[in-house]
Amino acid sequence: LKRIINFPARGIGQTTIDRLTVAANHYGKSIFEVIENLERIDLKINSGTRRKLEDFITMIKSFQIMNQGADAFTLAEHVAKKTGILLEFKKDGTPEGIARMENIEELLNGIKDFVEGQKELADAKGDITEFLEDVALATDLDKDTGDDDRVALMTIHLAKGLEFPYVYIVGMEEDLFPSAMSMNTRSELEEERRLFYVALTRAEKQAYLTYTQNRYRWGKLIDAEPSRFLEEIDEKYIDNLTPIDTYRFKPLIDSDIFGEVDKSRLRQQKPSNGAPPSVGKPTQDQLRRLRKIRPELGAPNVSDPSVILDLAVGTHVNHSRFGKGKVLKIEGAGNDKKAEILFEKGDVKKLLLRFAKLEVLS
Incomplete structure (x- = not known):
């Protein structure tokens, strides 16, 4: 409570917190309980600060009520916005502030993924209690087993000075790498480009650069655009492994109803702008067949x-x-x-x- 009561700043100073702490010790109660009963305790707190303390208590209790019926993601997203913590880090602008913003984003993405997974379980609620229990179990399972035959997952900063036969650089998308936070000045963008160079030169034999067509950002599934850094690499050094046989790129009409046509034109690679080729608007029957092949990510057809x-x-x-x-x-x-x-x-x-x-x- 001491960590969050005035973060982001709510006008509740250290002197007020000290008085609340002394009162809590005197009455054998928690600081939260003392704030709940301010009208019965004379702490020489002015009316403005008293109102801010009451607003804080009201906010926390509203979270408790919401927790009774909301899933973990809905609650977490509401808390992140309502407390003002997202706005605080966004205004910060420092590398530390940006890192904290990215940590919150990944936390929300993880909670969203957990909630979607809990839908499979007949008895699951997908609430915050289940999420915290799952995280505790995952932490125990992630302990080092002593097996060296595994993938090393690390940040690019941590990889400096190291080399590996094969390197996979994931998330090569606009607003991710380069980061949306680095678009303000040319120097920030150049720093991202240098960071990409560091990652690329960690590979002794081959580097695999991957991006998604859509991903969760702040718990929302959004379309992704390939990173500008991919276009800056000379094509003679690239083997494009983008699959051409997945349903996204196959013609929706299998039979040749217009006579002989050049089939190679239908089996086209994805255009350089990252968008799939236009194949016209599919019918409902075609959409049903596509769902059988591959249900939409994150949105199973129930x-x-x-x-x-x-x-x-x-x-x-x-x-x-x-x-x-x-x-x-x-x-x-x-x-x-x-x-x-x-x-x-x-x-x-x-x-x-x-x-x-x-x-x-x-």
């Missing part, structure tokens, strides 16, 4: 029965989050169909099949 797996008791499955498991029980029907699965780690999970992303093994 109303289409074709995405619900027809599992049976005894089926072995694999889940990206929980690992391999065996179906113990099937219950419900239609969109409410659930599978009780025993995973190899010993956990038994009840998953809603309309959300669960399961791979059938046998």
